[in-house]
Amino acid sequence: MTQSCDFQNGLELRFLRTGVKLRAYEASVRLSRDRFSYARVKISREAAALLVDRHEEEGLEYEPVIISVGGVDQGRYVYDPEEVRTVQGDQQAWVTLSDPLTRLNRTTITQVWDSVTVDDAIQKIVGMIDDPHNAITRVDYIDEGVEGADSFNNRAIINQLVNLSEDAMTTAERTQGSNSRLSRLRRFVENYNVWKIETAMDLMPYVDAPDYQGGFEFEDTPLLDALFQVCNEFGLVPWVKTDGTLWIGLPELADTRVIPIYGDPSIDKYVIQQYNVTRGHSHAHKVTARGSSWRYRSADRSTANLYPEAEAWVGDGDKVISFDEPIRVRSATALERYVRGVLINEYARYKNGNIVFNGIASTDSVHLVELGIGDSIFVSPQIEQHCDDNVDGGHFVVNEIQHDINTRVGWQITATVGGLPDGDIQSKAVMVDRRRDIVYDSIADFVEG
Known part of the structure; x- marks a missing residue:
């Protein structure tokens, strides 16, 4: 637990594919119901150079990363080596981390559904993500088990x-x-x-119920737009938790x-x-x-x-x-x-x-x-x-x-x-x-x- 007098265990970035762990000096983190999650983190210039070199050597792009505060995981984000900024004359660098949902912007879908359940549509969309490092690990729904x-x-x-x-x-x-x-x-x-x-x-009694269906037509549509169309059509919200689960539902109804x-x-x-x-x-x-x-x-x-x-x-x-x-x-x-x-x-x-x-x-x-x-x-x-x-x-x-x-x-x-x-x-x-x-x-x- 973060102590009341200082940051025991500090502010840390934990990269899930390479295993790299970095201490950070500052962070500005935003979570919003209507916008993507976002984090801007300050690390040492040497750490930033090491991070960029490591990813270039291993050919990694868009690695999932966890921000933790005092040893407690705050959120899951995606790292892009292009989003590292150093200030001339400064010994520190800023790293921008993005919402895992943005991974859906790299692929498109062409699909016509005359009638499809929420689950079938979302599973199809998520299954097409270009996400080799598992920024998103699975899909789940706020439907049952709420009384936990x-x-x-x-x-x-x-x-x-x-x-x-x-x-x-x-x-x-x-x-x-x-x-x-x-x-x-x-x-x-x-x-x-x-x-x-x-x-x-x-x-949300059952996301695969026969009476919980809609019709959709996508032509070369970014997966993210397709996901939002399906969710909006049923009044639902998508968000990604720290374990990589893409949740679908209303946040207020989660446990x-x-x-x-x-x-x-x-x-x-x-x-x-x-x-x-x-x-x-x-x-x-x-x-x-x-x-x-x-x-x-x-x-x-x-x-x-x-x-x-x-x-x-x-x-x-x-x-x-x-x-x-x-x-x-x-x-x-x-x-x-x-x-x-x-x-x-x-x-x-x-x-x-x-x-x-x-x-x-x-x-x-x-x-x-x-x-x-x-x-x-x-x-x-x-x-x-x-x-x-x-x-x-x-x-x-x-x-x-x-x-x-x-x-x-x-x-x-x-x-x-x-x-x-x-x-x-x-x-x-x-x-x-x-x-x-x-x-x-x-x-x-x-x-x-």
Whole structure:
């Protein structure tokens, strides 16, 4: 673990193919929900020259590399010998490392799928990657097994946070009903414990299910564009973890960690330098979409072209998200999952502000090193007692992370956060025969007449 007084085990680059390990002086690392991961690291000029020579001798390109902080792996990146920069007169050099997903930009795909499952399409795309050094090792999905050991540990952390917040209230505050902030936090906790599991199962029951299909046409399309098209069509997000696994799903639904902020310096494991968070959420309250048309045959042998329409909605708001072009799915079930996923994405991307942590001073800096997109930060209402401004606690979701590390000066982690819907997401979907102006609850209703 990184100690609170210095960088024990330092800042290290570990190259997975050559076995080279290098100490670094500084690093600027960015992880984002909507952009590629990125790292810029300062090493000695001699180390940079050795690294370039080693790769030229062995003919290596785009080797996977792990950045570790204090012996804890932070992330997986790809090294390109062309991305080494030395400054004239300086004894140090900067190395730029890129997201493993960028490996998909080196190959194209030409493929027409009339109907294909998410898994089949993604496996085909990933199988064509020019990736001889295994920057990406396998594909997995956020679909089942969400209720893992971390979930139960997280629940214990959250319940402790609520109990401590309640203990901190005075008798007068309890009897006078001035515990609205605590009640709101309890509601956040209930939503987190129940909503997350149910939503995961509802959105992605099986990525190879027959009703979870779409049609795609690619002609000399970069693999990265093809992957994003498939994921976007189903409201999913791709990202690569430190072990090389390409995950597909919604980061918020993974078995993610929880960072609790109790608002009490005597028990908080994470030291906050700045708390710049305001309450609020996305103005979107509804998502509507229609799918692709397909000819179906009923029991009486009549045929009709039907397409799905779906909508999802939650709470209050003044923004409706709709799509001009039909989504390339034919199933009402799949389209309903899609609009729910889009609405969740919209909330998670909303930026409520940021929380800046002091990594060196924090006693549990392991979780700060491993902090990822979709992780949760729960802030007790007691936080206002330790801030100059009038601030609120609550449940926030991480949508961007910036690490700024200097082994001689310090380590700052800036977590940009958003929220999740306060209430339950409602949704519905139907099948439409526009020519005859008939709406069916399902394909079965049409087939059975």
